[in-house]
Amino acid sequence: MSASKSASDFVADHIRTLPKSGIRKxxxxxxxxxxxxxxxxxxxxxxxxxxxxxxxxxxxERGHTAYTSNLGMLSLRKAICxxxxxxxxxxxxxxxxxxxxxxxxxxxxxxxRTLLNPGEEVIYTEPxxxxxxxxxxxxxxxxxxxxxxxxxxxxxxxxxxxxxxxPRTKAILLNFPCNPTGATMPMKYLRAVADLAKxxxxxxxxxxxxxxxxxxxxxxxxxxxxxxxERTIFLHGFSKAFAMTGWRVGYAxxxxxxxxxxxxxxxxxxxxxxxxAQEAALEALNRGExxxxxxxxxxxxxRNFFVKELNELGLPCLMPKGAFxxxxxxxxxxxxxxxxxxxxxxREHVAVVPGSAFGPGxxxxxxxxxxxxREDLKExxxxxxxxxxxxxx
Amino acid sequence: xxxxxxxxxRENARMSLEELAERTGASVEEVRKGIKELEMSGVICGYxxxxxxxxxxxxxxxxxxxxxxxPKREGGFDSVARRIAKFPEVTDLILISGSxxxxxxxVGNSLQEVxxxxxxxxxxxxxxxxxxxxxxxxxxxxxxxxxxDDEEYERLKxxx
Numbered sequence: 001m002s003a004s005k006s007a008s009d010f011v012a013d014h015i016r017t018l019p020k021s022g023i024r025k026x027x028x029x030x031x032x033x034x035x036x037x038x039x040x041x042x043x044x045x046x047x048x049x050x051x052x053x054x055x056x057x058x059x060x061e062r063g064h065t066a067y068t069s070n071l072g073m074l075s076l077r078k079a080i081c082x083x084x085x086x087x088x089x090x091x092x093x094x095x096x097x098x099x100x101x102x103x104x105x106x107x108x109x110x111x112x113r114t115l116l117n118p119g120e121e122v123i124y125t126e127p128x129x130x131x132x133x134x135x136x137x138x139x140x141x142x143x144x145x146x147x148x149x150x151x152x153x154x155x156x157x158x159x160x161x162x163x164x165x166x167p168r169t170k171a172i173l174l175n176f177p178c179n180p181t182g183a184t185m186p187m188k189y190l191r192a193v194a195d196l197a198k199x200x201x202x203x204x205x206x207x208x209x210x211x212x213x214x215x216x217x218x219x220x221x222x223x224x225x226x227x228x229x230e231r232t233i234f235l236h237g238f239s240k241a242f243a244m245t246g247w248r249v250g251y252a253x254x255x256x257x258x259x260x261x262x263x264x265x266x267x268x269x270x271x272x273x274x275x276x277a278q279e280a281a282l283e284a285l286n287r288g289e290x291x292x293x294x295x296x297x298x299x300x301x302x303r304n305f306f307v308k309e310l311n312e313l314g315l316p317c318l319m320p321k322g323a324f325x326x327x328x329x330x331x332x333x334x335x336x337x338x339x340x341x342x343x344x345x346x347r348e349h350v351a352v353v354p355g356s357a358f359g360p361g362x363x364x365x366x367x368x369x370x371x372x373x374r375e376d377l378k379e380x381x382x383x384x385x386x387x388x389x390x391x392x393x
Numbered sequence: 394x395x396x397x398x399x400x401x402x403r404e405n406a407r408m409s410l411e412e413l414a415e416r417t418g419a420s421v422e423e424v425r426k427g428i429k430e431l432e433m434s435g436v437i438c439g440y441x442x443x444x445x446x447x448x449x450x451x452x453x454x455x456x457x458x459x460x461x462x463x464p465k466r467e468g469g470f471d472s473v474a475r476r477i478a479k480f481p482e483v484t485d486l487i488l489i490s491g492s493x494x495x496x497x498x499x500v501g502n503s504l505q506e507v508x509x510x511x512x513x514x515x516x517x518x519x520x521x522x523x524x525x526x527x528x529x530x531x532x533x534x535x536x537x538x539x540x541x542d543d544e545e546y547e548r549l550k551x552x553x
Binding site: 021030038041042043045047304 | 415416546548549550551552553
């Protein structure tokens with residue numbers, strides 16, 4: 001018997017057909033240039049505040065190098081639940097309704113794998129973080145995008161959501177403030193989404209990783225609305241607000257039966273999040289708020305400056321209410337977003353992310369991260385102007 | 394508004410009026426007026442640069458000097474302190490609680506120059522009981538600025 005299969009045949013169908021994230025060729029090109037000003041990053045430009053870094057060092061110094069409980073250190077879960085109650089108005093039992101994960105990405109993966117039977121549908125907004133459809137597929141679910149529109153401030157309207165609900169819908173996945181649009185949800189929409197979830201008996205998964213970074217109004221979580229705590233999985237972490245992307249700490253709070261299911265997968269696949277990172281995260285909650293607020297203020301100022309300049313440049317852009325992204329329309333250039341980004345990179349060595357990397361709903365837009373030094377933002381704007389790509393034809 | 398202005402200027406005295414306005418939410422004109430008032434009333438006494446002397450090629454030396462003083466019946470520590478403060482060699486002078494009374498920073502062009510100042514001018518002042526001079530070897534931080542901070546850390550150029 002001769003070997004008739006190639007190695008790629010060994011890869012499961014649903015993984016082989018899964019697209020790789022983003023536009024590889026474009027990013028490979030970015031990485032070959034050394035004088036690029038990149039507005040293409042998805043993380044803070046701050047280093048983790050020193051008190052948090054120092055707690056990590058202290059943790060290692062004391063020899064805290066063993067596993068923690070599968071759910072995460074109880075002291076951290078207690079701090080998380082108290083933080084969530086204080087800032088988001090939803091209360092959870094740290095012993096059974098909270099799990100510490102390796103970033104929000106793991107928390108979302110656990111949630112989807114716990115909730116979904118093969119073929120069940122998850123509605124999510126698009127443009128969105130690149131992992132969402134892939135994570136749904138990896139959990140054998142069916143991704144059902146709802147395109148959010150610039151006219152609605154990139155929020156999801158109850159009508160658009162209702163139109164996508166079918167008997168196979170299991171969950172709605174929200175991400176506000178949104179990567180890549182910076183959109184937040186007006187309270188009336190949030191209530192309407194909650195009502196639809198209750199009416200159709202759906203689970204709401206809410207990724208609120210950018211929630212501390214809202215600039216114009218108080219952030220509100222759907223988890224805190226009446227009758228929602230029991231059907232909501234609240235996902236959050238430390239990466240964005242506390243500038244801790246590389247530490248990989250996130251968490252999920254939700255009904256104990258669902259957390260229990262998530263814990264099983266986490267226990268078998270991961271064991272526990274890194275002990276050092278958990279101790280640093282605890283410090284972030286206990287003493288990191290002042291530094292966090294300073295960083296937020298710095299993003300707010302850069303947002304105000306950058307978005308105003310983008311509009312003056314000829315790239316219409318809504319004032320994003322949260323996160324650290326501006327999402328201007330490039331339709332006036334007469335190009336599509338991938339062409340626009342490639343041309344801008346080639347002509348002026350400025351990297352932005354084509355909106356279609358975040359799903360077809362992002363076509364015609366580009367994502368610019370303003371968590372970049374003011375000097376670089378100014379230089380990027382000057383180069384964009386010089387590129388001749390930004391003035392409407 | 395003035396309180397925020399002071400906080401921001403403490404961090405960076407060269408912050409532009411425009412940026413100060415943006416940060417305080419006041420107009421440029423209001424900020425200009427606020428600063429003027431702070432200067433006139435003597436709250437803001439001046440602006441100086443924070444230097445990393447290690448990067449300079451001159452031989453200037455800096456000494457921190459602890460001085461014990463007999464307070465005067467009239468005027469306490471003030472009369473001695475004010476007298477010492479008038480020497481241009483003394484760049485900083487504070488009254489301090491603890492085992493000594495005044496702490497001076499003295500700058501000179503050489504070790505010898507500072508030593509001479511201490512021996513012939515400072516120690517001989519009526520009321521000065523003792524001095525203890527420490528020469529600064531290296532500065533790590535001043536006014537919130539770390540002299541040699543972490544090196545630049547290369548981030549991914551593109552991430553989602």
